[in-house]
Amino acid sequence: MRPMILALGAALTFAAAGPHTASAQAYPSRGITMVVPFAAGGPTDVIARIVSDHMSRTLGQNIVVENVAGAGGTTGSLRVSRAAPDGYTVMMGNLGTHSASVGLYPNLAYDPRTDFAPVINTAGTPMLISAHKDFPANTLQEFIALLKAEPGKYNYGHGGIGSTSHLTCVYFHHLIKAPVQQVPFRGSGPAMNALLAKQLDYVCDQTVGIVPQLSNLKTYVVATPKRLEVAKDVPTSAEGGLAEFQAVGWNAIFAPKGTPKEIVDKLNAAGRAALADEGVRKRLLELGCEIPSGEGLSSEALAAHVRAEVDKWTPVIKAAGVTAQ
Numbered sequence: 001m002r003p004m005i006l007a008l009g010a011a012l013t014f015a016a017a018g019p020h021t022a023s024a025q026a027y028p029s030r031g032i033t034m035v036v037p038f039a040a041g042g043p044t045d046v047i048a049r050i051v052s053d054h055m056s057r058t059l060g061q062n063i064v065v066e067n068v069a070g071a072g073g074t075t076g077s078l079r080v081s082r083a084a085p086d087g088y089t090v091m092m093g094n095l096g097t098h099s100a101s102v103g104l105y106p107n108l109a110y111d112p113r114t115d116f117a118p119v120i121n122t123a124g125t126p127m128l129i130s131a132h133k134d135f136p137a138n139t140l141q142e143f144i145a146l147l148k149a150e151p152g153k154y155n156y157g158h159g160g161i162g163s164t165s166h167l168t169c170v171y172f173h174h175l176i177k178a179p180v181q182q183v184p185f186r187g188s189g190p191a192m193n194a195l196l197a198k199q200l201d202y203v204c205d206q207t208v209g210i211v212p213q214l215s216n217l218k219t220y221v222v223a224t225p226k227r228l229e230v231a232k233d234v235p236t237s238a239e240g241g242l243a244e245f246q247a248v249g250w251n252a253i254f255a256p257k258g259t260p261k262e263i264v265d266k267l268n269a270a271g272r273a274a275l276a277d278e279g280v281r282k283r284l285l286e287l288g289c290e291i292p293s294g295e296g297l298s299s300e301a302l303a304a305h306v307r308a309e310v311d312k313w314t315p316v317i318k319a320a321g322v323t324a325q
Helices: 002-026 043-059 071-081 095-104 140-149 164-176 188-196 207-216 261-276 278-286 299-320
Strands: 032-036 063-067 089-094 116-132 155-158 181-184 202-206 217-222 248-256
Touching: 032 043, 032 071, 043 063, 043 089, 043 116, 043 188, 043 207, 043 248, 043 261, 043 278, 071 089, 071 095, 071 248, 089 095, 089 116, 095 164, 095 248, 095 299, 116 140, 116 164, 116 188, 116 207, 116 261, 116 299, 140 164, 140 217, 155 164, 155 188, 164 181, 164 188, 164 202, 164 299, 188 202, 188 207, 202 207, 207 217, 248 261, 248 299, 261 278, 261 299
Parallel strands: 032 063, 032 089, 155 181, 155 202
Antiparallel strands: 089 248, 116 202, 116 217, 116 248
């Protein structure tokens, strides 16, 4: 009788723990999909593939990167916000999808502050402005003078309305008071390809997209207080005479709201392991990324960062008079 009672007690304890605890303990038992809400080849996609490759080895399951482009990254973001909160669908979001979107989209169907479970901030990415090799300006001041002298003549490409590459150019144009033409793409990768083919005049993009192409472009400025180790010849915004132009993108992993804490913690631990790996760090640093450390790697820190970035960029977007539908 006693063994039967003990067995019954164990079964009741297991049942009381609920399905979340059971699934979290077994997680992951199959492959994971990481949605990148932009076309392949752009900065967010590159970072997602570098980090997820190492995370998959830590978790013991494949992480498949799926590109779901559209509407400045909000299409893929909405899909993840509505996915089952079981840890098998996550995403690599960024400043555009999880901060700028609030100010840009009056009818945004998700709230980045409440509709996701923040996992880990993976990489900061300083922003640069680059033109094609034959663009008739050699310095930031010459570049600004041309844009102001012939309003609307020049065009820039970006990864979609609300993307980091779009937001940075909006901020830049607001500062210099120069109207230009914009050409949206389904990601920064296609925009860079168009720039290299001289189908565009310039882009405002993250280090991950610009640094590998530095020798093929004219790069006028990095929007940070200090020059980058991987782009030492590119002057800062202060050196170029536009000190207020400061912009650093970021890329972070999110799961759907309601994902059990145990699963978020496992994903966070795998992300930390990836960012601590010498090979991963080398690849990210060579692309000009800024890798978070210490408390900045916690899911709580990412949640606070998202809220702070929404508060920072919403008034900038409103002041620039930019909206998206």
